Amino acid sequence: xxxxxxxxxxxxxxxxxxxxxxxxxxxxxxxxxxxxxxxxxxxxxxxxxxxxxxxxxxxxxxxxxxxxxxxxxxxxxxxxxxxxxxxxxxxxxxxxxxxxxxxxxxxxxxxxxxxxxxxxxxx
Numbered sequence: 796x797x798x799x800x801x802x803x804x805x806x807x808x809x810x811x812x813x814x815x816x817x818x819x820x821x822x823x824x825x826x827x828x829x830x831x832x833x834x835x836x837x838x839x840x841x842x843x844x845x846x847x848x849x850x851x852x853x854x855x856x857x858x859x860x861x862x863x864x865x866x867x868x869x870x871x872x873x874x875x876x877x878x879x880x881x882x883x884x885x886x887x888x889x890x891x892x893x894x895x896x897x898x899x900x901x902x903x904x905x906x907x908x909x910x911x912x913x914x915x916x917x918x
Contacts, residue, residue, distance in 0.1 A: 796820075796821050797819075797820070797821035797822055797897075797907050798818075798819070798820045798821055799817055799818075799819050799895045799896075799897060799907055799908065799909035799910075800817065800818045800819075800820075800909060800910075801815060801816065801817045801893065801894070801895050801909045801910065801911065801912040802815070802816050802817075802818075802912060803815040803816050803912065804893060804912030804913045804914045805913075805914070805915070806915045806917065807885055807914070807915070807916055808916070808917070808918050809885060809886060809887060809916055809917075809918055810884060810885065811885050811916070812881070812882060812883045812884075812885065813882045813885065813914060814879060814880070814881050814882070815831065815879065815880040815882065815893055815895075815912060815914075816877055816878075816879055817829070817831075817877065817878045817879075817895030817909055818875075818876060818877050819876045819877070819878070819895075819897055820876065822876075822897055822899075822905070822907065824848075824873055824876040824897075825848040825873045826848070826899055826901070827848070827897040827898060827899050827905075828845055828846070828847050828848075828897075828898045828899075828900060829845065829846055829869075829871055829878040829895070829896070829897055829898075830842060830843075830844065830845035830846070830869075830895075830896040830897075830898065831843040831844050831845070831869060831878075831880045831893055831894070831895060831896070832893070832894045832896055833889075833891035833892065833893045833894070833914075834891055834892050834894070834911075835890060835891040835892075838891075840894070841860060842858075842860055843859070843860050843863055843867065843869075843880070843893070844857065844858065844859045844860065844863065844867055844868075844869035844880060845857070845858045845869065845896075846858075846869045846870065846871050846878065848871070848873055857869055862888075863882075863889075866882065866883050866884045866885075867880060867881065867882050867883070868880070868881040868883075869881075878895065880893070882914070885914075885916045886916060887916045887917060888916075889914060889916050890914060890915050890916050890917070891913075891914060892911040892912070892913050892914075893911065893912050893913075893914050894908055894909055894910075894911045895908070895909035896908055896909075
């Protein structure tokens with residue numbers, strides 16, 4: 796059974812920081828591109844950041860949405876089947892439910908989602 800379990804969300808003031816974690820089980824983690832998506836009320840789900848596998852430590856290539864470049868950092872620890880999203884200089888517009896995604900781009904293709912964790916940026 797595949798599980799992606801997010802943690803680390805919460806309420807933070809503008810300018811603050813949060814670190815999200817996503818622990819995966821039931822998949823061969825290094826075979827998956829890991830991503831963080833977010834969805835705000837009334838808006839479509841959007842990609843925040845993604846990272847390919849690069850070994851047992853920090854991971855490979857990264858990709859970021861323009862709106863978070865320079866503020867957010869995605870990383871992964873393949874040895875722990877975990878992906879992280881460090882979010883700094885948070886803004887109210889970062890408020891959303893953040894979802895972890897595991898995407899396998901070689902056959903057999905698979906795509907899995909976590910249950911989401913709420914991030915609220917407000918004073």
